[in-house]
Amino acid sequence: MEELRQDVGDNSSPSSESTTTATAEELEEWLRAQYNLVTVAQALSKLEEIINNRPDRTTSEVIKIDDAYGRILAEAQTSNCDLPAVRVATKHGYAVLARDGESRRRIIKTSSSDPVSLLSGTCMYMKSGQRVPDEATAVVQMKDVERLIPYRNIILIKINPEIGQNIKDIGSDLSKEKQIVPQFTRIGAAELILLAATGRKEVPVVKPVSVGIFSIGEFLVKPGEPLSPGQVYDSAKISLTALLKDKGFNSIVDFGIVTEDIQLIKMKIEDALKQVDVLVTIGCSNDYDLLKPILVNNFEATIHFENIFIKPGKSTVFATCELEGKQKYLLCLSRNPVTVLVVAHIFLLTLLKGLCNMFQKPCIIPAYVKEEYLLHSRPRAAWATLEWNEWENFARASSRENLDSDKLSSCQGANALVLFPSRAWSDKMSNTYLCASPIK
Known part of the structure; x- marks a missing residue:
């Protein structure tokens, strides 16, 4: 316990008697109480509570299917047709009447896509995926067929075909009115195939969550600019933006860098909140900095958690406020680039997914x-x-x-x-x- 007390910089501790008998849970509880810390689990539960009780549920918009990749479906989609819509061959071969068994067949040739009637003793060449004649009960593959020379239109079927062999029935892939993509699914290549195959031209999707990011610091410089003594590059914002885009959140506004000035920070926050749903700030988030008093005093923000029992990421603040009748969400991170990525994976991505109706705590x-x-x-x-x-x-x-x-x-x-x-x-x-x- 003495080692624990020195590490956090506190001179008070449980009594020596309790020190020798305290469980690990009791030691953690004492430490959290000393510094008003919440656990990661408690912070995630608070996120979930705020998301589930938000007054303005995410609305939807209808977009063309060509623009739907990566978006989130607002409503479950069902098939408006059977797939396939007609019986089709699954192999290259000859459509036949299975009851004719192993025997010679006369080939019916046609250049039309219209259905052709098959009679006993006849067959028709099929390509895979082509509609088979209504009377056909099997399709025989080319390896089971022998051409009889000198007959140009006579073949020998070398097997006894089974009924339904190499034929895909109507609706065998997908029946009409069956759900093809569930609600709140992120649309990828597989989902686009299903939506397009069932004739969708447009789909309803969740409106994207807009995210604003700005950094706070006297000595931050944009990457690429020359550094003066004591200056560092604003790398955390670059990596955070890349992470969000990689996870499909592309509606991002970069509000740049602001110095540690109360009025300038206030103006930057006000400008950002007018444009975005979620604002992420980097820097000035601990107990001795400017940010939390600005949020409370100037924006009447409610701070839901502000000190987390984790390293790195202790000085992480999550708050909400109302601006022009809309609820806004603020996640304030420390300036350390490593901390920014850790906290973003645990909390920011969880928040953004939740606002898209896809809330999911990190799996363990x-x-x-x-x-x-x-x-x-x-x-x-x-x-x-x-x-x-x-x-x-x-x-x-x-x-x-x-x-x-x-x-x-x-x-x-x-x-x-x-x-x-x-x-x-x-x-x-x-x-x-x-x-x-x-x-x-």
Whole structure:
């Protein structure tokens, strides 16, 4: 406990008696109470509550199917026709009457797409996907057919065809009125195939959530500009924008960089909230900075959580306010680029998906970590790569850097966040098994 107290910079602690008997849960609870911290689970539950109780539910719009890729369906879609609409051949071959069995057939030739009547002893050449004659009960593949020379229009069927052989019936792929794509599905290539095949020209989709981003800092510079002493590039905003686009959120407005001036920050927030649904700020989010008083005093914002029991990401603020009759959402992050990506995966993407009626908390799976690591007083998230094999029911986690590393390069190639417990659990946990949250 003394080590725990020194780490968080507090001189008060439970009594020596309670120190020796306190459980890991009690130690964590004491630490959270000292600093008004909420757990990741509590913060995600608060997000879910705010999203589910929002006054302005997401509205929809109708767009052309050519523009629907990546959008989210506002309503479930059903088939307006049978697929296939007619009986079709599934193989190149000859349409026949199966009851004629193994015997010679006379080929009926036609250049028309109109149905042709088959009589006993006749057949018709079919390509895969072509409509078969109404009387046909089988299609015989080319490998089971022999041409009889010198007869040009006589073939020998070398097998006894089975009824229905190589014929796809009407509606066998998809029947009319059957649901083809559920509500709130993100439209990908597979969904577009179904929508187009059933004749959809337009589809109703959820209106995109607009996201605004700006950075706060005296010494931030746009990438590409020359650096003066003490200046750093505004890389966090670039990576955050790329992450959102990669996840299908393309309605993004970059509001640039603002210095640490109360009036300038207030003006930037007001301008941004008039244009977007969700505003993400980077910088000035901890207890000793300017942002939270501005939100409360100038925008009458409700802060739902502001200190999270996690590293990195402790100084993460989630708030809502009303502007011109519409509810706005604000997620305020610290300036550290590594922190921005971690918090964005856990909280920002969860918020945006929820506003699109796709709320889903990050999934958690067991993971085996072979590398040595140090625990922190708060649960810590670290970038990792998960791998699986056929004989184990858990993933193996590794990192291109040490798992204790907070370097920017540690996130490169990662496909998960490993969630380390707090140091209070060090005596109770396994040295090798942790939880991981996949991010791809």
